[in-house]
């Protein structure tokens with residue numbers, strides 16, 4: 001009997017960032033190899049393993065250095081904002097943002113970064129409070145006592161996760177409540193949403209936290225032929 005063994009490694013775009021639960025899910029989709037066995041005949045059996053490799057982003061800034069890099073680029077980024085306001089078509093700019101967002105999140109492992117989970121006070125509404133407390137098997141009042149504070153003392157329908165880094169960030173970069181995490185965590189950094197031209201100040205601010213945002217801005221500068229002075 002002849003047994004042939006092959007190792008087939010395929011690099012794929014594993015997901016579309018918006019639809020994908022890996023992006024921002026803190027779960028890398030790099031999977032264990034899928035073992036297979038093909039019986040060709042009594043004489044020939046092919047066994048092997050199929051490995052899905054997620055493409056890795058090249059040359060992305062280290063998450064620990066993103067703040068410093070963004071601060072160095074701040075003046076240039078504000079000039080770029082003015083440049084876009086005078087030259088860019090809003091819909092075309094949104095399309096370019098969305099394309100870069102999908103491409104970069106598709107190949108980036110947020111578990112290795114987690115800057116957003118360490119930086120922002122996450123705001124929840126009533127519905128999210130009910131959903132997450134149920135997921136954790138806690139009453140709403142227990143959940144509030146343990147993790148939350150009022151986001152605005154004049155509004156008792158808005159809550160903030162009290163701790164920085166977020167209480168639900170696990171040591172491996174995963175999110176403990178990934179299945180029902182707050183909407184803002186699913187949407188951040190909002191670079192695939194419409195009317196980005198009106199939100200450039202927020203985007204520049206987020207570039208000091210999120211390496212993907214910083215990279216998107218740099219790539220947009222090249223796409224639009226922006227020259228810094």
Ligand code: SF4
Pocket residue numbers: 116117118122166167168169170174175176177178181182185
């Ligand atoms: S709930 Fe906390 S750990 Fe989970 S994604 Fe949001 S900020 Fe990160």
Ligand code: SF4
Pocket residue numbers: 024063108109110111113114115116117188189209210211212213
């Ligand atoms: S800051 Fe950006 S790259 Fe880092 S974990 Fe958050 S969304 Fe992912």
